[in-house]
Amino acid sequence: MPQSKLFTPVTIPARSGAGLALRNRAVLPPMCQYSIDKQDGVPTSWQLVHLGSRASGGFGLVIAEATAVVPEGRISNLDVGLWNDEQVQAWKPITQFIHSQGAAAGVQLAHAGAKASTYGWLKELEEAGKTGSLSEADGGWQTVTSSPSELYGLNPAAEMSREQIAESVQSWADAARRADEAGFDLIQIHGAHGYLIHQFLSPLSNQRTDEYGGSWENRTRYVREVVSAVAAVWPHDKALGIRLSGEDWVEDGWDIEQTVRLAQELYTLGVRAFDLSSAGIGPYHGPTGPGYQVPLAAAVKAALPQDAFVTAVGVITEPAQAEHILVTHQADGVSIGRAALGDPQWANRAAKALGAPGATPAQYWRGRW
Numbered sequence: 533m534p535q536s537k538l539f540t541p542v543t544i545p546a547r548s549g550a551g552l553a554l555r556n557r558a559v560l561p562p563m564c565q566y567s568i569d570k571q572d573g574v575p576t577s578w579q580l581v582h583l584g585s586r587a588s589g590g591f592g593l594v595i596a597e598a599t600a601v602v603p604e605g606r607i608s609n610l611d612v613g614l615w616n617d618e619q620v621q622a623w624k625p626i627t628q629f630i631h632s633q634g635a636a637a638g639v640q641l642a643h644a645g646a647k648a649s650t651y652g653w654l655k656e657l658e659e660a661g662k663t664g665s666l667s668e669a670d671g672g673w674q675t676v677t678s679s680p681s682e683l684y685g686l687n688p689a690a691e692m693s694r695e696q697i698a699e700s701v702q703s704w705a706d707a708a709r710r711a712d713e714a715g716f717d718l719i720q721i722h723g724a725h726g727y728l729i730h731q732f733l734s735p736l737s738n739q740r741t742d743e744y745g746g747s748w749e750n751r752t753r754y755v756r757e758v759v760s761a762v763a764a765v766w767p768h769d770k771a772l773g774i775r776l777s778g779e780d781w782v783e784d785g786w787d788i789e790q791t792v793r794l795a796q797e798l799y800t801l802g803v804r805a806f807d808l809s810s811a812g813i814g815p816y817h818g819p820t821g822p823g824y825q826v827p828l829a830a831a832v833k834a835a836l837p838q839d840a841f842v843t844a845v846g847v848i849t850e851p852a853q854a855e856h857i858l859v860t861h862q863a864d865g866v867s868i869g870r871a872a873l874g875d876p877q878w879a880n881r882a883a884k885a886l887g888a889p890g891a892t893p894a895q896y897w898r899g900r901w
């Protein structure tokens with residue numbers, strides 16, 4: 533059997549130094565855990581186990597869930613954050629454990645904008661009818677956005693002033709500095725799924741008439757400022773990434789042509805890791821099914837210099853399917869979400885299926901599963 537591409541090591545370049553070496557191209561994408569019962573954004577033993585078990589499960593890179601840069605940027609009050617030092621200290625043992633298992637540690641920095649202040653996506657909350665915007669009694673807060681929109685079906689968000697935009701850009705940089713101190717190797721800026729950055733990018737949600745709305749240059753100004761501010765403080769020898777929605781899947785919305793142009797621009801600002809998801813503004817109108825977002829990754833990969841690390845995500849569940857995406861040069865890596873929730877050892881099992889040496893933990897060797 534030829535050597536598996538999925539299990540061929542790869543390096544995500546940094547702006548200086550050796551870059552981030554990954555033992556393989558299987559990535560655990562960020563997945564909200566809605567588990568911070570104290571509502572203080574401080575990660576707990578749940579994050580250690582959730583991320584740690586996928587690190588020991590053989591993934592090359594594990595990325596922590598949407599981690600708010602400011603408290604009001606949380607999707608729910610059960611989210612994690614990186615807006616203070618207590619959170620930095622709590623992330624440290626988690627990144628250390630990930631490293632001890634041979635994986636790299638990434639964090640998705642996030643601001644939910646108009647989609648903040650909602651109930652966490654938990655069965656017990658849904659059964660109690662607690663969905664959508666958090667009530668005031670449950671601690672809801674005023675959300676902010678590019679420009680108010682009915683598209684989210686949530687409590688109305690306030691339009692950000694220029695001063696608020698400038699403060700917000702600074703808060704991404706502050707969180708990036710804390711991510712470095714916490715021991716993360718890679719930042720993935722959350723620019724997808726209808727959250728704040730995407731709220732600026734999409735013509736569906738951005739009706740501003742100042743320099744942050746209207747033309748492509750104006751709608752992309754906020755993300756370019758965020759990336760520049762993060763790049764200014766994030767160590768040059770660490771890897772910088774972004775997740776983008778490649779399509780709104782709506783006519784006259786944000787689309788793959790605009791995404792490709794943005795990816796090229798962000799590459800020049802130092803971004804080297806690109807994860808291509810889609811949608812998030814308004815109801816979903818796109819395709820579904822195995823690998824449905826892979827063409828978005830393929831389009832971005834074809835337009836970027838060869839050293840960019842482009843990952844595909846979305847219903848990639850089988851080792852052979854992942855291998856096919858890579859050997860046909862549609863992406864450089866694959867993000868495995870729900871399949872990895874069901875099987876923390878997904879990557880080690882995929883290695884076995886593809887005839888590659890896995891990273892089975894020493895503790896499990898006697899079991900030889």
Ligand SMILES: Cc1cc2nc3c(=O)[nH]c(=O)nc-3n(C[C@H](O)[C@H](O)[C@H](O)COP(=O)(O)O)c2cc1C
Nearest residue numbers: 561562563564597598845846847848868869870871
């Ligand atoms: C429980 C859960 C939480 C998620 N939270 C996030 C998140 O924090 N940030 C994000 O960008 N995507 C999030 N997603 C989307 C996943 O990262 C991934 O893109 C999506 O599940 C599609 O990949 P899959 O088909 O392999 O699961 C979440 C998905 C799930 C199932």
